[in-house]
Amino acid sequence: MRRRSINQQFPLLTGDHQTDVLVIGGGITGLSTALELLSRGVKVTVCEANTIGAGTTGGSSGHLDAHPEQGPSRLIEQLGAEGAKSLTEARLRAIDLIEKRCDESCSFGRVPAYFYTERRENLDAICNSFQDAKKIGLDANWMENVPISRAIVGYQINHMAKIDCLAYVKRLAALVAEYGGRIFEHTMVSGPVEAKPSSLQTSGGTVAFDQVVCAVHCNYTNSQRLYLQTPAYQSYVIAAKVRAALPDALFWDDSDPYHYVRRATADGRTILVGGQDHRTGNGDEPVALRALESWTRERFDVEEIVSQWSAELFEPSDGLPFIGKVAGTENVWIATGLSGIGLTLGTVSASMIADLMEGKQHPLEDHLSPARTPIGSVSTVVAEQLPAAMNFAQRIWPAQSVDVEQLSAGEGTVGKLHDKHTAVCRDQTGCVHKLSPICTHMGGVLRWNPVEQTWDCPVHGGRFAADGKRLYGPPETDLDEA
Ligand SMILES: Cc1cc2nc3c(=O)[nH]c(=O)nc-3n(C[C@H](O)[C@H](O)[C@H](O)COP(=O)(O)OP(=O)(O)OC[C@H]3O[C@@H](n4cnc5c(N)ncnc54)[C@H](O)[C@@H]3O)c2cc1C
Ligand code: FES
Numbered sequence: 001m002r003r004r005s006i007n008q009q010f011p012l013l014t015g016d017h018q019t020d021v022l023v024i025g026g027g028i029t030g031l032s033t034a035l036e037l038l039s040r041g042v043k044v045t046v047c048e049a050n051t052i053g054a055g056t057t058g059g060s061s062g063h064l065d066a067h068p069e070q071g072p073s074r075l076i077e078q079l080g081a082e083g084a085k086s087l088t089e090a091r092l093r094a095i096d097l098i099e100k101r102c103d104e105s106c107s108f109g110r111v112p113a114y115f116y117t118e119r120r121e122n123l124d125a126i127c128n129s130f131q132d133a134k135k136i137g138l139d140a141n142w143m144e145n146v147p148i149s150r151a152i153v154g155y156q157i158n159h160m161a162k163i164d165c166l167a168y169v170k171r172l173a174a175l176v177a178e179y180g181g182r183i184f185e186h187t188m189v190s191g192p193v194e195a196k197p198s199s200l201q202t203s204g205g206t207v208a209f210d211q212v213v214c215a216v217h218c219n220y221t222n223s224q225r226l227y228l229q230t231p232a233y234q235s236y237v238i239a240a241k242v243r244a245a246l247p248d249a250l251f252w253d254d255s256d257p258y259h260y261v262r263r264a265t266a267d268g269r270t271i272l273v274g275g276q277d278h279r280t281g282n283g284d285e286p287v288a289l290r291a292l293e294s295w296t297r298e299r300f301d302v303e304e305i306v307s308q309w310s311a312e313l314f315e316p317s318d319g320l321p322f323i324g325k326v327a328g329t330e331n332v333w334i335a336t337g338l339s340g341i342g343l344t345l346g347t348v349s350a351s352m353i354a355d356l357m358e359g360k361q362h363p364l365e366d367h368l369s370p371a372r373t374p375i376g377s378v379s380t381v382v383a384e385q386l387p388a389a390m391n392f393a394q395r396i397w398p399a400q401s402v403d404v405e406q407l408s409a410g411e412g413t414v415g416k417l418h419d420k421h422t423a424v425c426r427d428q429t430g431c432v433h434k435l436s437p438i439c440t441h442m443g444g445v446l447r448w449n450p451v452e453q454t455w456d457c458p459v460h461g462g463r464f465a466a467d468g469k470r471l472y473g474p475p476e477t478d479l480d481e482a
Contacts, residue, residue: 006051006052006053006054006058006166007051008051008185008186009051009052009170009173009185010048010052010173010177010183010184010185011184011185012184012185012186012187012203012204013047013184013187013202013203013204013205013207014204014205015204015205016205016206016208017045017182017205017206017207017208018207018208018209019043019044019045019182019207019208019209020037020042020043020044020209020210020211021034021037021042021043021044021045021209021210021211021212021213021357022044022045022047022189022200022207022209022211022212022213023037023044023045023046023047023212023213023215024047024189024191024200024212024213024214024215024216024220025046025047025048025049025055025214025215025216025217026046026047026048026051026052026053026055026169026173026183026185027053027055027056027057027058027169027215027217027346028057028165028168028169028172028342028343028346028347029215029217029335029338029342029346029347029349029350030046030048030213030215030216031046031052031169031172031173031176032172032346032347032349032350033213033215033335033349033350033353033354034046034176034181034183035101035172035175035176035179035181035350036350036351036353036354037354037357038176038179038180038181039179040354040358042354042357043180044176044181044182045181045182045183045184045207045209046176046181046182046183046184047184047187047188047189047202047207048183048184048185048186048187049186049187049188049189049203049216050185050186050471051185051186052169052170052173052183052185053165053166053169053170055216055217055472056217056311056312056313056342057165057166057169057342057343057346058165058166058169059165059237059309059310059311060165060311060342060343061165061237061260061262061272061274062162062163062164062165062262062272062343063113063160063162063250063260063262063343064094064095064098064160064161064162064163064343064344065091065095065113065157065160065161065250065341065344066088066091066092066094066095066138066157066160066344067113067115067133067138067157067160067252068084068087068088068136068319069319069339069340069341070319071129071132072084072129072132072133072135072136072138073128073129073132074319075087075088075132075136075319076132076135076136078318078319078320079320079367081135081136083363083364083367084135084136085135085136085137086363086364086367087136087348087364087367087368088136088137088138089137090348090351090352090364091341091344091345091348092137092159093348093351094344094345094347094348095159095160095161095344097347097351098161098163098168098343098344098347099161101168101171101172101175102163102168102171103171105164105167105170105171106163106164106167106168106171107162107163107164107167108161108162108163108168109161109162109163109248110159110160110161111160111161111162111248111249111250111262112156112157112158112159112160112249112250113156113157113160113249113250113251113252114143114146114147114148114151114154114155114156114157114249114250114251114252115129115133115154115155115157115252115254116143116146116148116151116152116153116154116155116251116252116253116254117151117152117153117154117253117254118150118151118152118253118255119152119254120152122254123152123153125254126153126154126155126254127142127153129155130142130155133155133157138157139157139158139159140155140156140157140158141155141156141158142155143155143156146251147247147249148246148247148251148261148299149299149300150298150299151253160250162250162262162263163343165343184202184204186203187202187203187204188202188203188476189201189202189207190202190476191214191220191221191222191474191476192212192214192220192221192329192332193221193222194329195328195329195330196329196330196331197212197331197332198210200212209331210331211331211332211333211357212331212332212333213333213334213335213353214326214332214333214334214335214336215334215335215346215349217312217313217314217336217338217342218230218232218314218336218460218461218473218474219314219334219336219460219474220334220336220474221326221329221332221334223326223327223328223370225327226322226326226334226336226370227460227474228317229316229317229318229322229337230314230315230316230317230322230336230337231279231314231315231317231460231461232279232280232281232312232313232314232315232460232461232473233277233278233279233280233312233313233314233315233461234277234278234279234280234283234285234288234310234311234312234313234456235257235274235275235276235277235310235311235312235313235340236274236275236276236277236288236289236292236308236309236310237272237273237274237308237309237310237311238272238273238274238289238292238293238296238305238307238308239264239270239271239272239305239306239307239308240270240271240273240296240300240302240303240304240305240306241269241270241302241303241304241305241306242269242270242271242300242301242302242303243269243301243302243303244300244301245263245267245268245269246261246262246263246268246271246300247263247268248263248268249262249263250262255275257275257276257277257278258275259273259274259275259292259295260272260273260274260275260340261273261274270306271300273292273295273296273300274292275292275295276288276289276291276292276295277313277340279458280312280456280457280458280461280463281444281446281447281449281456281457281458281459281461282447282458285310285449285450285451285452286450286451288451289308289310289451292308293305293308310451310452312461312463312472312473313338313339313340313342314336314337314338314339314461315337315339316336316337316339319339320337320367320368321335321336321337321338321339321345321349321368322334322335322336322337322368322369322370322372323335323345323348323349323352323353323364323368323369323370324352324353324356324365324368324369324370324371325356325369325370325371326370326371327370327371333353333356333357334370335349335353336370348364352364352365352368399414399415399416399421400415400416401415401416401417402415402416402417402422402424404417404424404426404432404434407424407425407426407432408426409426409427409428409429409430410426410427410428410450410453411425411426411448411450412424412425412426412448412450412455412466413425413448414437414445414446414447414448417434417482420482421437421438422434422435422436422437422482423435423436423437423446423448423455423479423482424482425448425455425466427453427466427467428453431467433466433467433468434481434482435455435464435467435468435479435480435481435482436479436480436481436482437455438479438480439457439459439462439464439475439479440462440470440475440476440477440478440479440480441457441459441460441462441473441474441475441476442459442460442474443459444457444458444459444460444462445457445458446464446479449463453465453466454466454471455468455479457473457475460473460474461473461474462474462475464478464479468480468481
């Protein structure tokens with residue numbers, strides 16, 4: 001079993017359409033932004049390339065927390081105590097707001113969260129982290145007996161929450177429609193490239209607007225700097241039926257990348273376990289999934305693996321999201337680099353962008369500005385770009401010939417076919433697809449992802465179906481036939 005399928009609820013956009021604000025993307029970020037603007041009397045149109053919830057929000061594990069991913073101590077180093085407190089308070093307010101917007105379909109529940117270590121040598125680090133967690137405004141208690149297998153010590157953070165993300169994104173869409181917003185599904189918008197665009201082309205017509213918000217998760221402007229600063233990662237989730245119930249709480253360990261765990265069902269006998277993140281198109285997907293399963297089996301008495309899936313996230317090079325006006329533009333806004341905490345950050349983005357559009361000041365405006373100089377080492381950004389640089393080099397490397405007859409169902413590869421670089425796969429139904437291996441965004445060389453059965457672009461995380469149809473990320477068009 002994989003992610004739940006999502007039916008179309010809203011029409012396609014056709015002809016010429018006019019609005020105050022065009023929001024591109026119908027995930028938690030786009031729909032929360034639309035709702036925030038509508039509540040301030042602004043006319044809003046949301047265009048979604050696929051269906052509402054088809055993006056990462058629908059594949060998220062639904063932890064709602066305000067603990068910084070880089071840790072409280074690092075956040076204080078980056079933003080100072082006041083800035084770190086502001087960001088934490090904004091995320092706490094986001095959880096309250098999400099709670100207010102939920103109905104019973106969203107399965108919202110308040111639960112404690114535990115940040116813990118399995119390694120005694122990390123005791124000092126986690127102790128410092130605990131002291132700083134309290135400084136940034138988290139209601140935290142030290143715990144010698146964190147209620148999860150193999151934990152040594154950690155701390156509990158009170159008043160965090162869990163949610164059914166797909167139900168919540170549908171709820172947001174219903175609220176947007178109720179407040180008079182227009183939503184169009186299967187309506188792909190071309191990314192803004194001008195300093196002050198006043199209309200954009202969609203797959204079915206045009207939209208004229210005063211302001212445009214790019215809420216497509218990744219960068220969707222012509223800022224090369226933003227692409228460099230928000231590399232794409234893939235994270236995996238397993239739903240497992242276990243013999244002993246897990247306490248009703250959120251858990252993260254301190255490994256890098258970290259593992260995250262919570263109950264998936266009310267009785268605690270089915271749990272969600274996530275982690276094993278790696279750069280999109282640059283890891284061994286089946287190995288990552290097997291490693292996550294082993295990690296789960298080593299800690300829980302697993303009766304059955306119920307389902308497993310992966311989705312993409314965009315990791316900011318300095319650990320802080322990019323929210324605000326795009327550098328060098330007059331009316332283009334963005335929220336990207338939301339990392340693995342985008343449910344709260346996407347909600348924070350909405351009120352921040354709405355405030356800034358109204359000309360109000362926001363305490364996080366400079367810290368999170370897409371125009372800021374990242375607070376991180378240049379070496380981190382350079383190291384992150386090595387896979388992309390290596391990828392472009394593959395265009396000129398000699399390639400092995402592909403023997404199509406040798407490909408089993410579900411297998412794919414890039415190689416020479418009739419003397420031409422070709423992406424060839426045999427899909428699960430046995431049908432063979434022969435495609436251009438060159439990503440339609442900026443020419444990355446694609447890689448077959450056997451877990452997702454997709455062609456993935458290691459450069460900026462573009463993703464295409466086995467038959468070449470564009471699925472996700474910055475590309476706007478399908479792959480060409482070979
Ligand atoms: C496996 C996994 C687990 C996670 N778990 C958590 C968690 O527990 N808690 C947490 O806080 N965060 C979590 N995250 C991160 C979080 O899910 C994301 O940060 C968040 O969902 C991003 O929301 P979004 O609305 O920005 O993007 P999306 O939900 O991806 O929405 C963007 C939408 O834009 C659409 N789009 C793209 N291009 C266009 C275009 N040109 N025109 C029109 N529409 C377009 C897409 O189809 C998509 O529907 C997780 C991430 C992953 C990968
Ligand atoms: S080159 Fe940008 S997603 Fe492929």
